[in-house]
Amino acid sequence: MDFNLVTGLMSELEAKRVKDRISALPDAVLCHILSFLDRTEDAVTTSVLSKRWKKIWASVPSLVFCDEDNPDCVSFVRFVDNVLFFRNSTDIRKFHLQSCCVKDFARIYGWIGTAIRRNVVELDLSVEDFAGDDDHPRVFELPESVFTCKTLMVLGLSSNFITNPPTSGCFPSLKSLNVQIDHPVNKSVEKLFSCCPVLENLRIGGSHGMQRDDPILNFNVSAPELKTLRIYWSSCDVYEKCCKFHINAPKLENFHLWQDPPTDCFLENSKTLVKVTITLCDPLHDNSAEADHRFAIRGTALLAGISSARSLYLSAHRLKKCCLPTFDKLSRLELILYNCYYWELLKELLKRSPNLERLVLELNECKCGESSDHQWIPPRFVPSCLLSQLKTISVRGFKGKVDEMDVAKYLLENGEGLKKMTIYYNDHLCMKEELHKQFSMFQWGSVTCQVELFADIREANCASFGMF
């Protein structure tokens, strides 16, 4: 390619003329460049670069204001005022405000109002004021204009706030909502989740329960168009307050739940689930029968709600007493097993997933106090999925223990449709040869099956062999 030659020539020619190439770009492109800056301050700084750059910043459609680095509240407020005032009248596409020092909320309403009048599409607000009591920050009320804004499609809220959505005409274009609630001081946030008619993407994150007088929140999510829901909820269960999640989302496809510890979460009417991820962390300090019982009820309700899932990732302690539903459409199951409840859960799930094609197991140690000696007792009837549908099995954290070998043997022997089994073993005992030997001695139910043994992923040590 003569590319190098050409560039060589060019640089020779222009060596003398050091050109200001960037200013030759059209306004729209310069503006586009500035819109990728993380902070509006950087964009405004360019106004002193040269005549060409003096007014470019004024058309940048995204504004990001954050006073975290700037302890001087007064100058921050003035800065925001000035930027909004001196911007030209182009639309504001994105408006992010993170403020922890502004005390005059009226000012903030003004800013939000300006953004809304400029047809803001993406709004992200994190307004706190710790001026008063550290434990009871002043609460920011979302202005009504936010609810009725016709151009708003993405909204992020992160603070304690008061919301009073209007009864109609609420969030007409809102497709994506992200709410972070840490240590809520009031219940008004509950109202947010049933007034979004076109919402497709919802994320609720938060923590709760640290204060005695934290209100118990009942999340009632009712969104007819919702496709993706993510819930990350942690609570300090000291005061035994349990927030409830009730979800009515008929078009839900992706559901991700992470709870520590598990609370009530029920999906009603979700028949089109595609991918579900459930992580329920163990309430470490509570081994009582009562806790078990609570868990069992919650687990049962939760799993019943997700029974239509096609792909499930499940990581939960203590599912032993849950009643599992039948997972008719489940074709991929990724199961994190803790040695407080090992093989029973696997058996139950296999039994209830007639169409399972891919199985991924991860075997983890667990500190919940139960003994780690388990025995594999084969089920009475071979699960139907194992006989025909199950094609790939992958096991991580394999330690070569007796029960694990028993399970592997069982799966290999009965997996008549099995095409591939992959075992990742923890190689501190240099078990490679031993494992090979043992696996070769098993009777394999499927002649076309391939078994691969990998030492822990970091070492690319692989031995793979088939039946022949």
Next chain:
Amino acid sequence: MSEGDMAVIKPKMLKSYIWLQTTDGSIQQVEQEVAMFCPLICREVLQKGMGSSKTHAISLPERVNTAMLSLILDYCRFHQVLGRSNKECKSFDEKFIRMDTQRLCELTSAADSLQLKPLVDLTSRALARIIEGKTPEEIREIFHLPDDLTEEEKLEPLKNVTDDPRIRLLNRLYARKRKELKEREKLKNTENGERNDDRSVDDLLSFINGEIGDSKEIKSSKNKKKNRRRKDQQKNTCLYEANGSHEEPKSLKFVCPSDEVNKFRPSPSLTLTLQDLEHDSLNDQLEFVDGDIDDEIDPALKAQIDREVEDFARRLNSDWPQRMQEILSLGQERRRAQFSINGNESLRRYASFNLQT
């Protein structure tokens, strides 16, 4: 070019090629699927049937020279293949973008002229990363920008918005308007309702500007400001002046569009001088203000306006944006009076605003 040679030797190729011509003279063939990745080339081929032969090569825009075309085609060649994972694409992009700043700017320009948005985004992000967190001096050095702003212009970015003369002007105008309305109410049916102010626009203009200069609220040196006002009225400077102590340029600053002051020229279309400002809400507010004068004001609305104006006057310095919004929404409910550019009318409107204390 090797590809071109091949085309001559082998008459029939399975692939089809598109001919492209850059302004610096080189003509080359490019695989069709690669070239069609660029929207501009795509359009030329589909809508105008160009590019099928050497004589009908597609002329590329001026900003695309041979070197840039080469880079762009590399980019297209990679990305037009379907089924690449996100990781692969990111990895390629990161390596691709490693080039000196000058070339990066050229590439942005070329990609923009070919309307190749993904590449424009990629290069823009890279340039933004370069600009981020640097002082203006550093940025100027990297991009060889001319340092052509005057010291005044650079210092325009102010910290103290409470000194904003426009805000104070509004304050005053509102106070006066309130008075005006009251007086008009009293004199509604008398001939004195219309005040003929035969000061020229120039005088009004200098009065406004001068008054701003006279205000006691300005912390910075008044004299300097006054002189600058007179001197710079016709130049590209802002109403403001820097405060005594300047923060280093990197910290919180803003700029007022300096072109606005250009509009401080005597002209019939100049209504309150602030009409021409690009800031809509300010406009709307003033339109509302002026529009009010000519409408019949019913007491209820007038009372409301009075309240608004009082409120505004009182709270302007602390939360004028919110106020503007309120007033704007109030104004939007009413029919807005449009200003005509007619000389007489404007002057009359001017005149009806009694700016004399």
